[in-house]
Amino acid sequence: METKSIPCLVKKITNRSEMENRRRLGVQLILEGHTIKQVSDMLKVSTRSVDNWISWYKNQGEAGLKALKHPGPKSKLRPEQIQEVCSWLTRDATEFGFRTHLWTSRRVVQLIKEKFDIDYNANYFCDWLRKQGFSPQMPGKKAVQRDEQKIADWPKTEWSRILKKGIASGRISYSSMKPD
Structure with a gap:
């Protein structure tokens, strides 16, 4: 059948x-x-x-x-705790005993656990941070030996020295050469 x-x-x-x-x-x-x-x-x-x-x-x-969007779970943090967590992020991470200045969701979750004994999953905590007005940003890489003052002074000192040396030796600039 x-x-x-x-x-x-x-x-x-x-x-x-x-x-x-x-x-x-x-x-x-x-x-x-x-x-x-x-x-x-x-x-x-x-x-x-x-x-x-x-x-x-x-x-x-x-x-x-009516069709209503589900509000999601209630926050585990009280409003005053939320303010405190946000204030941490305006300060340097090294002030809280971290090795570098960089804030990560794992570090914030770790501090919340230590201070308030509240567990969050670091993988999902980025959404919470965005709702508080913070955005993920990667720090720019900068060479340790970089000297901003020397870089700013270079056009005034070195470049003018190079130009004077070129003119004194009788070199011709490319802009004055005519095509064949």
């Missing part, structure tokens, strides 16, 4: 606004006199879902059917 699969005419909905439209349609069908079972069969949802939609509509009206 061979069984044939029946194609589903209602696709799976994952978009929040489409879900909202489906909830509104479900409530409208109920208000028109359809049963919860009929509506759940038509929209390919559970009877519990339709029952929830009706409850939300009765308690909150149209607003109860």
